[in-house]
Amino acid sequence: MLKWLLVCATAFAQTPGRPATDAEIKSMDYTVLPNGAGLPKGKGDAAQGRFLYEQKCQECHGERGEGQSGKYPPLAGGAGSLKSLKPVKTVGSYWPYATTLFDYIRRAMPYDHPRSLSTDDVYSLSAYVLFMNGIVTENQELNEKNLPQVKMPNRNGFVPDPRPDIKPKQK
């Protein structure tokens, strides 16, 4: 038994890498899950988000989140278009989780200054993008508790991979 313990201890000691401290993990951990795990404490609403949007987002994504064709993706609109011959995939028409919106703004936006926004800024901008899509009201506060509860219109629009799915046409 003692011998086994020794073998195990030696094996672990020889494993490359060093233990990560809680502080190191906290500083690097950007994961946000659909159930809200990982969301930082904070709050914001669309009224505050509108001001930030005009300063930091509108130049690319447009006054009403319409984007610029072939250059910057639209953020709003496209409701009911997914089945049509002109599907428009936006946060409102396509994205299944509001947590993804928060996560993406926090880690990657604005494109040329990622991670320059405060946590409350990110909640406010998330709220404004959802407001542009008619998903929340202008003064509805979003925070780490209620963001995961936001009901996204296309939440149930995704299906698992059914492939192989193509049968050759009989000739």
Place this chain on the structure above:
Amino acid sequence: MRPPTRRRFFALSAPLLGLTACKKTVPSEIGAPLSAYGERSPHEKSVRSVKESVTPGSGATFTPLQDLEGIITPSSLHYERHHAGIPDIDPAQHQILVHGLVERPLIFTMDDLRRFPSISRIYFLECSGNSNLEEAGDPQPTPQSSAGLLSCSEWTGVPLSSLLHAAGLKPEAKWVVAEGADACMMARSIPIEKALDDILVAYAQNGEPLRPAQGYPVRLVVPGWEGNINVKWLHRLHVLNQPAMTRDETSHYTDLMPDGTARIFTFEMEAKSIITRPAGGQMLGHGPGSYEVTGLAWSGGGKIQRVEISTDGGATWKDAVLQDPILSKAATRFRFEWNWNGQPAALQSRCTDETGYVQPSLDDLVRVRGRFAYYHCNAIKTWFVKQDGSVSHA
């Protein structure tokens, strides 16, 4: 009468060697000196295609498949797809954090990584958006523009399972989120079964350290799965009991179907092939007679088992020769000797992988998936030969 000797096929852009031959081919002066780092001949001009973009750090460049030989893509011509530019990373400072549902959260330096046993494997990488314009009804004029988001390299690295086992997976571990150290910290969720199967934490490509555009100093290579999940500039592995539903696995890299639903987690790149010569933008330059038809086939399902060639738009098929090596989840070179009768022809290749899966026609694919799936188009590509020997996409 045509001489019976087999003629090599030349692209339009190739120099007409016959006209300039014998004119001073052996110089009398001393040639260029030795050099510390090699460059290709100044006569070779093949390059990736680069599109102008308002966000130059984001976008894609395409591998010139029609100019390549064998199965390995030169690292300098490997396709690129970045979401926020190429970061400049000092390998001495770079670390990979493994945390979440593990017994011991660990941090690995690049030196730590190399202390694990490494392996080298040849695998293709294909962006899942490759050939999306074909599906959208906009056939592309060259192999490069049609399917150039496909490359194949020898990768060297440490099995991802080694890092995960070192940290000790907890029983509830089901997914691993891999995150890059690019400006947008691109992240994707990977099922634990795949993470423990054949994924490499790769630090080298084609015998040298990864190129910056390919994830220097370290990236994931996820054999047979869509390019986006092969996270470059890897700096964090988060073990979870569920996927994170990141932007790049929900709003992007999901396939919109005609009924308005979208397929999520469509990881595998299904069997696909393309004729790279003769192909769009080239010329059968010697009139009727013998030409070699060649191209590449690959499958995320395993080894390529068969490639067939049609010269009549899919009415009849003949087997091509597969060139060794035929490796699982790697590009396979095929060759076919064709005697062109000088009449219009429609060239196609169709591959079958070791699971028995057969590459579909574009019609069959569109019938099921419509025109807006955007990702994972693996349909047969057609090149049209005209009587004058020109080859085009339409």
